[in-house]
Amino acid sequence: MIRSFNQHILRKTRLLDGLWDFVTDPGNVGTTEEWHKNFPSDSRKLVVPSCWNNELGLFEYIGAAWYRTYFDTTQETNIRLIFEGILHHADVYVDGLHLGYHFGGYTQFMTLLPHLAQGRHELIIRVDSTLDWQTLPTDVADWYSYGGIIRSVELQELPDVYIDTLKIDYELTGDQADIRLHVQVNSLSDKDSEIAVNASTEGLDFPASTVQLAAGQSETLTLLGSLANIRKWDVGAPELYTFTVQAGEDDLIDRTGFRTVKVDNGQILLNGKKLYLQGVNRHEEHPEWGFAFPPKLMLKDLAILQDLGCNIVRGSHYPQSQFWVDLLDEHGMLLWSEIPMWGCFMSTETLASPLFAERGVQMLDEMITRDYHHPSIIFWGAHNEIDTRTTEALELTKKFVGKIRSMDESRLVTYATMHPVEDIVLSYFDVIGINKYYGWYEGNVNGFRDMLQNYYRNAEAQGADGKPLIMSEFGAAGIFGDAGWEPRLFSEDYQADVVQQALQIFREDPRIVGTLIWHFADIRVDVRSDRPYFRDRARSFNNKGLLNEYRKPKLAYRLVKEIYRSER
């Protein structure tokens, strides 16, 4: 399942999810030419989507693996294959031909097969989960290094003239929306064509148009329309509008919600009203599914967030499934979405690497293109905990923030700093996020007070005072079930104390506009024997979840629920 609703009625689509042939290739000996003819006989079956590390014997496997499946076409047709998420490097081969390479595990990519002959076709994907100092994430990150085809694969049959993209832009004046639909149509035909284009949404038919398409070319047309008396999307008021576009024999359906997001006088305004954000960070991870997180559990996670009294969740630390973002839209829950740029131990060589920057910019592009219409997303996050005291971080920030703003001016740009007092990139962002762990990695919870005063001084010196501030990460580890009379490190009591006291400090500070507790649920971390990192993580989990990894609540959950549900 990719979306929570159907995006096509006319266009034929089907999922290629199911049992695929699978074989690891630790020595990198595989070549498609060979394996196209004779796939290794020791291959096994693996479910797509899934992470291979959740299967027996593959827990620690990082490296290359090959996947194979088949699909049939009943006539010559144009095929588009959509890959929702493959960790991390993917080479796609159809009938033995290399069709493309994609890097980046959490964003969608596609391949097009025009005029594919009728018959049975072999799809082979070489997946490589190897990370290094120039990948996003790098090979050091505080989550498990899963590999595999982690999200669905969809096959679409396209007519010779098809809708490639739809972008919905709007401006709100009071409760009137002035809408611009940008529809790109592509031709795979060897003849010129004339195509009728119709579009509508609830209460509005856009004026019909025709588009002249030269053979093999593409055109973008813009349709204009206005809607009066719109219902605005808001926290807890998930008003969505579905747009249907039809071009010749093809169609595309998408949704958006109308709302404004602004910063004014140190506050974040949603539809002109001051927002106080209460939320958690959430990895899309579960010990049994890894990052191939099933829709049923997403719905339950969302119910838990609502129970906790959250109005926002941070998609730490990568673009999450479209299904999840659809659910957030449908339930009026806000989202901070970011790319997997986890910089706690990142070297300045990585920050200065042109390949690293290029990959980051491409991921931003893919994230924003895919998720542009979701009203739940209010922040694009550029990076997390890189060394923002350095000129390398400054240069990278300029590139990333420039890229985000060039694609989307309707949302706020943020990031999470772990150097709030010496940070030199504050002025580039609309909203600042601070990650700090007083009471866990340093000192006691009162350390937050001094840190905040020093941060405000730095912000003033950087000309960035008055920017809305979010405490984007704080917390402590508590092992589920470890409770007692004394708040010992790693006990549920200790964790609950830290989180409760920290929330009290933040809620009393008028300059803080929100809190995102680290973390929603315990997550697996990478503590392989050859690695020096994260060896303080009991059970090989990051235990700072308010819930354990199976979503059972700890003491901290119950206290946070009380606090989040009370008046500030």
Ligand code: ADA
């Ligand atoms: C950082 C980081 C998180 C997690 C956390 C922790 O703030 O952004 O991903 O690693 O620290 O638990 O230490």
